[in-house]
Amino acid sequence: MKENEDIAYSRALVLKHNTLYKIIIAILLILIFAVATFYFVFVNVNKENKENIDLVYPSGDLASYYKQDTNPTREVGIAQMKIDYINNCNFSICYPEVGIEEIDESILSHAKDLKRSFIESYNSEDENADIFYEHVDYRSYIDPSNTMRLVFVDCITNSDGIILTQKEYTHVYDLTNGDELTSYHKIEDTASKVSILEPLDGEDVSSFVFLYSGDVLKFATTAVNIRKEQSTNSEIIGTLNEKDPIEVRSGDDNWETVLYNGEVGYVKAGYLSRKKNLHKEIELEILDRGIDPNKPMVAITFDDGPNPNSTPRILDTLEQYNVVATFFDLGQLVNTYPDIVRREESIGCEVGSHTYSHKNLNILNDDEIKDEITNAQEAFKKALGHEVLLMRAPYGNANLKVKENTNYPIIKWNIDSLDWKTRNKTKILNQINKTTNFDGNIILLHSIYGATADAVEELIPQLLNKGYQLVTVSELAYYKGYTSLLTAEEYKQFRSK
Numbered sequence: 001m002k003e004n005e006d007i008a009y010s011r012a013l014v015l016k017h018n019t020l021y022k023i024i025i026a027i028l029l030i031l032i033f034a035v036a037t038f039y040f041v042f043v044n045v046n047k048e049n050k051e052n053i054d055l056v057y058p059s060g061d062l063a064s065y066y067k068q069d070t071n072p073t074r075e076v077g078i079a080q081m082k083i084d085y086i087n088n089c090n091f092s093i094c095y096p097e098v099g100i101e102e103i104d105e106s107i108l109s110h111a112k113d114l115k116r117s118f119i120e121s122y123n124s125e126d127e128n129a130d131i132f133y134e135h136v137d138y139r140s141y142i143d144p145s146n147t148m149r150l151v152f153v154d155c156i157t158n159s160d161g162i163i164l165t166q167k168e169y170t171h172v173y174d175l176t177n178g179d180e181l182t183s184y185h186k187i188e189d190t191a192s193k194v195s196i197l198e199p200l201d202g203e204d205v206s207s208f209v210f211l212y213s214g215d216v217l218k219f220a221t222t223a224v225n226i227r228k229e230q231s232t233n234s235e236i237i238g239t240l241n242e243k244d245p246i247e248v249r250s251g252d253d254n255w256e257t258v259l260y261n262g263e264v265g266y267v268k269a270g271y272l273s274r275k276k277n278l279h280k281e282i283e284l285e286i287l288d289r290g291i292d293p294n295k296p297m298v299a300i301t302f303d304d305g306p307n308p309n310s311t312p313r314i315l316d317t318l319e320q321y322n323v324v325a326t327f328f329d330l331g332q333l334v335n336t337y338p339d340i341v342r343r344e345e346s347i348g349c350e351v352g353s354h355t356y357s358h359k360n361l362n363i364l365n366d367d368e369i370k371d372e373i374t375n376a377q378e379a380f381k382k383a384l385g386h387e388v389l390l391m392r393a394p395y396g397n398a399n400l401k402v403k404e405n406t407n408y409p410i411i412k413w414n415i416d417s418l419d420w421k422t423r424n425k426t427k428i429l430n431q432i433n434k435t436t437n438f439d440g441n442i443i444l445l446h447s448i449y450g451a452t453a454d455a456v457e458e459l460i461p462q463l464l465n466k467g468y469q470l471v472t473v474s475e476l477a478y479y480k481g482y483t484s485l486l487t488a489e490e491y492k493q494f495r496s497k
Contacts, residue, residue, distance in 0.1 A: 073139040073140075073141075074096065074138070074139065074140055075140055075141050075142050076096055076098055076140035076141065076142060076148050076150070077096025077097050077098035077099070077140055078096065078097050078098075078099075079094060079095075079096060079097075079332060079357075080094070080095055080096065080097050081093065081094045081095075081330075081332050081333070081357060081358070082111075083304050083330075083358055083448065085420040085421060086119055086123060087123055087124055087125050087129070087421065088122070088123065088124050088126075088129040088130065088131045088132060088421070089118060089119050089122050089123050089131075089132055089134070090131065090132070090133045090134070090395065090420065091115055091118060091119075091133070091134040091135070091136070092134075092135050092136070092357070092358040092359075092394075093111050093114070093115060093134075093135075093136040094136060094137050094138055094332075094357050095107050095108065095111045095136070095138055095152075096138060096140050096150065098148070100175065100178050101178070102177075102178030102179070103148070103173050103175075103178050103180075106171070106173070106180050107150060107171070110152065110169065110171060111136065111152070114134075114136050114152060114154050114169070115134070115136075118132075118134040118154075118156060122156070130158060130159060131158070131159045132156060132157070132158055132159075132164070133156065133157050133158075133159075133360055133395055134154065134155070134156045135154075135155050135358065135359050135360055136152055136153065136154050136155075137152075137153045137155075137357065137359060138150060138151060138152050138153065139151040139153070143172075146174070146175050146176060147172055147173060147174055147175060147181065148172070148173045148175055149170060149171075149172050150170070150171045150172075150173070151168055151169070151170045152168065152169040152170075152171075153166075153167075153168050154166070154167045154168070154169065155167075155360070155363060157360055157362070157363060159395075161360060161362035161363060161395075161397045161399065162253075163363055166363075217245055217246070217247060217248070218245070218246055218248050218256075218272040218273060218274055219243050219244065219245055219246075219272065219273050219274075219275065219276045219278075220240035220241060220242055220243060220244045220246065220271060220272060220273075221242065221270075221271055221272070221273045221278055221400070222242050222271065223239065223240065223241050223242060224239070224240050224267055224268070224271040224272075225238075225239055225240075225267075226238040226239065226240065226246075226258060226260050226265040226266070226267055227265060227266045227267070227268075228265060228266070229266065230254065230255045230266045232268070234266070237260060237263060237265050238260045238261065238265065240267070243276055243277075245276075246258045246259075246260065246267070246272065247259040248272065249264070251269060252269070253269055254268070254269050255267065255268060255269055256268075256269055256272055258272075269400075270399070270400050271400075272400075273400060273403075273404055274404055275404050278403065278404065278487075278488045279486040279487055279488055279489055280407065280486065280487045281484040281485075281486060282389065282408075282409055282484055282485050282486070282487060283483065283484045284389075284474050284477060284478045284482070284483060284484060284485065285389075285474075286474060286475055286478045286479075287348075289324075289348070289475075291469055291471060291475060291479055292469065293479040293480075295467065295469055296437075296438065296439035296440075296467060296468050296469065297439065297440070297468060297469040297470070297471045297475075297476055297479065298438040298439065298440075298441050298442075298443065298463060298468050298469075298470060298471070298476070299325070299326060299441070299442045299443065299470075299471055299472060299473045299475070299476040300325040300326070300443045300445060300456075300459075300460075300470060301325065301326045301327070301328060301392070301411070301413065301442055301443060301444055301445065301473060302314065302325060302326070302327045302328065302445050302446060302447035302452075303328045303354055303392060303444065303445070303446050303447070304328075304329075304330060304354065304358065304446045304447065304448045305327060305329050305330070305333060305340070305446075305447035305448055306327070306329055306333055306334070306337045306340035306341055306344070306447065307333075307337075307447055307448040308337055308340065309450065310447060310448055310449055310450050310452060310453045311327075311337075311340050311344075311447045311448070312340060312343075313450075313453035313456075314447055314452070314453050314456050315340075315343055315344060315347060315349075317453070317456050317457050317460055318347060318349065318456075318460070319347050321460050321461065321464060321470075323460060323464070323470035324347070324348045324349045324350070324470060324471065324472050324475075325349050325350075325470065325472070326349065326350040326351075326352055326390070326411075326472045326473045326474075327341075327344050327349055327350070327351050327352070327447060328352045328353065328354040328390075328391075328392040328411070329341055329344075329351060329352070329353070329354055329380075330354050330355065330356065330357065330358055330376070331353070331355065331356035331357070331375055331376030331377075331378070331379035331380065332356050332357045332379070334376075334379040334380060334382075334383050335379050335382070335383075338382070338383035341380075341383045341384065342383060342384065345384060348472075349472065350389075350390070350472035350473060350474055350475075351380065351384065351388050352388050352389065352390035352391060352392060352411065352473070353373070353376045353377070353380065353388050353390070353391045353392070353408065354376075354391075354392050354394060355372040355373060355376050355391075355393070355394055356371070356372045356373075356375040356376040356379065357372065358394045359372055359394060360394060360395055360397055361393050361394065361397060361398060361399075361402040362397040362398070362399045362401070362402060366401070366404075366405055369401070369402055369405040369406070370405050373391070373405065373406055373408075389408075389409075389474060390408060390409055390411050390473060390474065390485075391406060391408035391409070391410055391411065392410065392411050392412070393410060396412050396413075398410050398490065403488035404488070406487065406488060407487050407488075408487055408488075409485035409486060409487055409488075409489055409491060410488065410489065410490045410491070411442065411473055411490075411491055411492075412442070412490055412491065412492035413442040413443065413444035413492055414441050414442055414492045414493045415432060415435050415438075415441050415442065415443045415444065416431070416444045417431050417432050417443060417444055417445050417452075417455070418431045419445055419446055419449055419451060419452045419455065420446055420449075422451075423449055423451045424451055425451050425454040425455045425458070428445075428451060428452065428455040429455050429458060429459060429462075432455075432459065433462075438463065438466075438468055439468070440476065440480055440493050440494050440495045440496070441493050442473065442476070442491075442492060442493055442494075476494050477491070477494045480494040480495060480496050480497065481496055481497030482494060482497065
């Protein structure tokens with residue numbers, strides 16, 4: 001009997017222990033779940049937020065901003081860029097993305113306002129209307145009070161590169177709560193060279209004057225006459241040969257005032273350079289692809305890319321027909337899409353520079369021009385492992401000041417597809433096919449439009465069926481007899497030497 005009682009007692013004890021173990025295990029599971037929940041909800045989220053902050057503010061401190069290696073005045077945010085064309089209005093807009101939602105939405109809104117104002121002022125559906133260009137750039141700074149100053153620089157020019165308006169808009173943001181604190185803008189009077197800061201919110205800011213200073217000694221870029229008056233019909237008092245020095249007293253967009261044998265004279269603007277050796281020979285390096293120099297050939301070129309949607313489609317078509325083209329890419333986009341640029345080169349295409357951020361170089365100062373060129377150089381070196389050989393200036397604008405600050409041959413074009421304007425496959429092809437003889441010509445297209453990619457699918461077989469070899473710009477030059485090209489020289493086509 002006692003044995004049965006002992007067995008019953010043991011069973012009860014085991015049951016009690018099993019229940020206790022279950023309770024302990026349940027408590028442990030609840031604790032583990034609570035700890036895991038705490039970690040993922042609080043620690044991991046905060047970690048993700050901190051990682052997001054670190055992308056923009058590497059130290060994790062809002063007072064220490066992401067600094068772009070390519071531009072020391074862009075202290076805040078990661079640079080973004082939009083390029084587009086509407087009828088006769090061409091615009092490119094650069095702006096920062098700082099990682100704070102309220103501020104980013106406000107910045108994008110201000111950028112869109114500038115674009116909208118430009119289009120409202122200059123847009124025309126007339127096919128013969130003058131073309132206007134807007135480039136919006138920016139500077140961004142951190143202030144000690146944990147505020148951000150963003151300065152939009154809005155410059156509008158005509159097709160001749162003449163500045164029509166130049167304005168600066170400054171926006172100040174509180175980085176603690178994302179509020180916009182104040183805004184004001186500066187308007188430049190291009191005639192008097194006086195810039196007046198006009199506050200948008202009543203803030204008192206001072207005006208200032210831009211001063212011009214010329215060079216003392218310049219050199220003739222070619223043989224040029226010195227006139228007694230500012231007129232091409234005026235008496236010639238002397239002649240300069242290429243590289244001859246001359247003392248320059250002052251100058252404007254039309255004439256430079258010089259001192260020649262103790263007499264004041266005038267030289268037409270564009271013929272005197274600050275560099276004695278403006279032109280240097282760049283040897284062309286060509287791979288043998290079996291091009292027959294005796295057969296007609298044409299170079300197709302693409303600007304403004306790379307674009308993640310349309311550029312790969314263009315490359316697909318080039319690969320399909322085993323042909324090549326030349327891509328004049330923007331350094332800022334090369335940094336964003338390096339794999340596309342590497343693919344361009346890997347299939348035998350030529351890559352050239354279209355500067356860093358598509359600014360109108362004609363209206364920049366020396367340092368700004370050099371920044372656009374060298375920053376692009378660094379982008380290409382990082383993506384491709386080497387510098388590129390050729391350059392195309394945005395909008396085709398390259399005055400003497402631009403040429404003095406570049407060591408590239410400058411490639412233009414003589415067949416404009418107007419794809420930027422029509423955005424229509426049929427119209428693009430019709431525009432190109434107005435030309436009957438393509439031999440030695442350079443065709444301008446843009447690799448950022450779907451309509452252009454559509455047109456290329458038909459253009460390439462059309463040209464091949466007509467007997468044309470599709471070559472790079474360097475190949476076109478080489479097989480037409482140019483074993484080297486000159487820096488600061490513009491080329492829009494290549495005819496056989």
